[in-house]
Amino acid sequence: MARVDYNNLDLTAPVEARGLRTQFGTNVVHDNLHIRLNAGEILGVVGGSGSGKSVLLNTLLGLKEPDGGVIRVFGKERHSMSDEERRALDTRVGVLFQGGALFSSLSLRENVMVPMREHTDLPLKLMQELADMKINMVGLPMSAASLHPSDLSGGMKKRAGLARALALDPQMLFLDEPTAGLDPIGAHAFDELILELRDALNLTVFLVTHDLDTLFATSDRIAVLVDKHIAIADSPDNVVKYEHPWVREYFGGPRSRAASHGKSN
Amino acid sequence: MSSRATRENEAYTLEVDKGRLIVKAFGRWNLDTVKDIDSALTADLEKLGYGPGEADSEASFEQVVFDFEGLEGIDTAGAYVLTRALGCHDGYCRMWSLVNSKKGQRSLMSVAAEASQEMEAAPKVPWFAPIERLGHGTMRGLSEAYDTIVFFGQFSVVLVKMILQPHRIRWKSVVALIEEVGLDAMPIVVILSFFIGAVIAFMGSDLLEVLGFQVFVVDLVGVSVLREFAVLITAILLAGRSNSAFTAQIGSMKMRQEIDAMTVIGLDTNETLVAPRALACLVSAPILTFAAMMAGILGGLLVCWTQDISPVLFTARLTEVVDVKHFWVGMVKAPVYGLVVAIIGCRQGLAVGGSVESLGSRTTTSVVQAIFTVIFLDALFAMMFLEMGV
Numbered sequence: 001m002a003r004v005d006y007n008n009l010d011l012t013a014p015v016e017a018r019g020l021r022t023q024f025g026t027n028v029v030h031d032n033l034h035i036r037l038n039a040g041e042i043l044g045v046v047g048g049s050g051s052g053k054s055v056l057l058n059t060l061l062g063l064k065e066p067d068g069g070v071i072r073v074f075g076k077e078r079h080s081m082s083d084e085e086r087r088a089l090d091t092r093v094g095v096l097f098q099g100g101a102l103f104s105s106l107s108l109r110e111n112v113m114v115p116m117r118e119h120t121d122l123p124l125k126l127m128q129e130l131a132d133m134k135i136n137m138v139g140l141p142m143s144a145a146s147l148h149p150s151d152l153s154g155g156m157k158k159r160a161g162l163a164r165a166l167a168l169d170p171q172m173l174f175l176d177e178p179t180a181g182l183d184p185i186g187a188h189a190f191d192e193l194i195l196e197l198r199d200a201l202n203l204t205v206f207l208v209t210h211d212l213d214t215l216f217a218t219s220d221r222i223a224v225l226v227d228k229h230i231a232i233a234d235s236p237d238n239v240v241k242y243e244h245p246w247v248r249e250y251f252g253g254p255r256s257r258a259a260s261h262g263k264s265n
Numbered sequence: 266m267s268s269r270a271t272r273e274n275e276a277y278t279l280e281v282d283k284g285r286l287i288v289k290a291f292g293r294w295n296l297d298t299v300k301d302i303d304s305a306l307t308a309d310l311e312k313l314g315y316g317p318g319e320a321d322s323e324a325s326f327e328q329v330v331f332d333f334e335g336l337e338g339i340d341t342a343g344a345y346v347l348t349r350a351l352g353c354h355d356g357y358c359r360m361w362s363l364v365n366s367k368k369g370q371r372s373l374m375s376v377a378a379e380a381s382q383e384m385e386a387a388p389k390v391p392w393f394a395p396i397e398r399l400g401h402g403t404m405r406g407l408s409e410a411y412d413t414i415v416f417f418g419q420f421s422v423v424l425v426k427m428i429l430q431p432h433r434i435r436w437k438s439v440v441a442l443i444e445e446v447g448l449d450a451m452p453i454v455v456i457l458s459f460f461i462g463a464v465i466a467f468m469g470s471d472l473l474e475v476l477g478f479q480v481f482v483v484d485l486v487g488v489s490v491l492r493e494f495a496v497l498i499t500a501i502l503l504a505g506r507s508n509s510a511f512t513a514q515i516g517s518m519k520m521r522q523e524i525d526a527m528t529v530i531g532l533d534t535n536e537t538l539v540a541p542r543a544l545a546c547l548v549s550a551p552i553l554t555f556a557a558m559m560a561g562i563l564g565g566l567l568v569c570w571t572q573d574i575s576p577v578l579f580t581a582r583l584t585e586v587v588d589v590k591h592f593w594v595g596m597v598k599a600p601v602y603g604l605v606v607a608i609i610g611c612r613q614g615l616a617v618g619g620s621v622e623s624l625g626s627r628t629t630t631s632v633v634q635a636i637f638t639v640i641f642l643d644a645l646f647a648m649m650f651l652e653m654g655v
Contacts, residue, residue, distance in 0.1 A: 104620040122300050126346075133345050133380035142385055150619035169296060169340035200372040201341065
């Protein structure tokens with residue numbers, strides 16, 4: 001496993017972007033965008049459809065090169081890192097993609113084992129046991145471990161994707177719409193799971209979501225992506241009160257009121 | 266104290282004291298380090314009589330105390346390896362408690378202990394597993410053959426219906442597919458059979474020269490290309506080129522629920538997807554076969570020219586000794602093979618499941634099945650024509 005030298009890392013800021021600019025052709029998606037995650041927090045990111053939430057996620061993950069600005073991962077600038085450093089830091093980051101993005105030719109257990117095989121030299125049996133443990137941790141029955149993704153329901157796929165994201169015990173978790181397409185019971189259970197895992201594993205979570213229930217139930221801070229930048233990133237109470245037409249409409253709607261009401265009870 | 270049994274190394278100390286096992290962990294217990302710790306810990310626990318898999322229904326009377334005072338860091342992998350001390354077995358674990366832990370470590374240990382308790386031993390592979398697989402494979406092969414025949418039957422009904430009501434045929438897609446299946450395949454079919462014809466002429470003339478019957482090479486090229494090679498080359502290329510494309514196209518439509526959507530809207534997939542492809546192959550195969558025949562004979566002619574058989578002599582002998590029935594035997598088989606290849610491709614496409622893997626395996630099956638069926642049918646045709654004296 002590529003070693004991470006923790007000494008010259010700033011563990012208090014797992015991810016930080018300053019003056020970020022992203023564009024596709026002439027279409028500017030982000031302009032002068034600042035965002036910072038603090039260690040151990042759950043940051044919920046909201047924004048209208050097409051406001052570039054997923055683009056932001058991909059840029060922070062390094063899947064897309066930014067057109068301007070700097071991204072620091074644990075205090076180090078991403079573009080000045082060597083390939084080896086980048087690989088090592090990537091093992092500290094887990095991602096749950098929207099559809100789960102499980103490898104369909106592998107069983108669930110093998111899916112969770114993929115990152116371990118790549119980055120560790122553990123014996124096969126221990127790897128299998130650890131994979132089974134992760135599967136158990138995300139609340140799936142052990143019998144699911146040998147199933148293939150096509151045999152799983154949508155909710156189970158999300159959980160399985162989370163198990164794979166947790167395979168290397170990352171410090172950071174990126175979640176892209178984790179509760180989209182889940183029924184309210186499943187979504188609520190997923191919220192609980194995220195909170196529980198955050199406490200047990202001391203995770204920092206970047207959560208992109210449209211689900212207001214999830215947002216209010218889990219987020220420590222909410223960042224609002226509007227007008228090509230993060231307009232405000234603050235505690236849920238302060239964000240709701242923020243004076244901006246879009247923000248007011250977003251949080252002032254009947255759905256939002258019900259969700260934040262549920263939270264305060 | 267003699268009643269105390271201890272084991273220790275730099276990562277942990279184990280101590281049995283008054284029926285309690287005290288586990289003190291030191292340093293970092295994470296993915297990087299657990300490999301060595303795990304094997305040492307397992308061995309040491311066994312020596313103390315606390316080995317993994319030894320807990321049973323009595324285990325709840327035994328206590329394990331984890332002491333995290335010297336611990337610098339632990340992750341889920343480390344926590345999981347620590348729970349080996351609980352000796353979980355068939356859902357029974359020893360009781361445990363935790364002292365000197367930092368924030369979050371208790372819930373981490375609970376998660377790990379819970380997972381250990383749920384863990385099931387991997388089922389043993391029975392000795393007859395290979396035989397079982399063989400049996401399953403055989404049954405799968407048989408049901409595959411059965412399903413293909415059923416599909417042929419269903420499609421025949423559709424085909425008859427469409428012939429009776431020609432307005433239901435989607436001419437536009439039929440014509441587009443003829444271009445894709447027939448016209449686009451023309452160059453490769455022509456080039457391949459040109460070479461086949463040339464090779465037969467080469468080999469034949471070499472052999473027949475020894476016997477002094479070199480001119481018989483014309484008969485050889487004529488009969489073999491017209492009767493067998495042209496149509497077989499065409500069918501095999503259709504199987505490799507179009508049949509696999511059909512499976513992949515229809516299969517990915519199936520994966521993206523397009524087929525389901527069509528069914529719900531009330532479109533008959535046999536009519537909209539299978540029939541145009543079958544018709545396109547039905548029309549294209551004879552045309553391609555004809556082109557292949559011409560190219561094969563041209564190849565033979567050119568090679569013979571280098572062997573002192575002039576084109577004039579070649580054509581004269583061809584018309585004189587090679588009966589036109591050989592041409593018809595070849596042409597009659599072409600539409601049959603075309604139809605078979607198209608239908609197998611479509612059926613495999615419709616049989617694709619939800620996974621990428623099934624798309625790949627269905628495409629493979631489709632090509633293999635199509636080529637197998639074509640050659641099998643060719644053998645049947647040969648026997649049939651022999652009996653008929655054609």
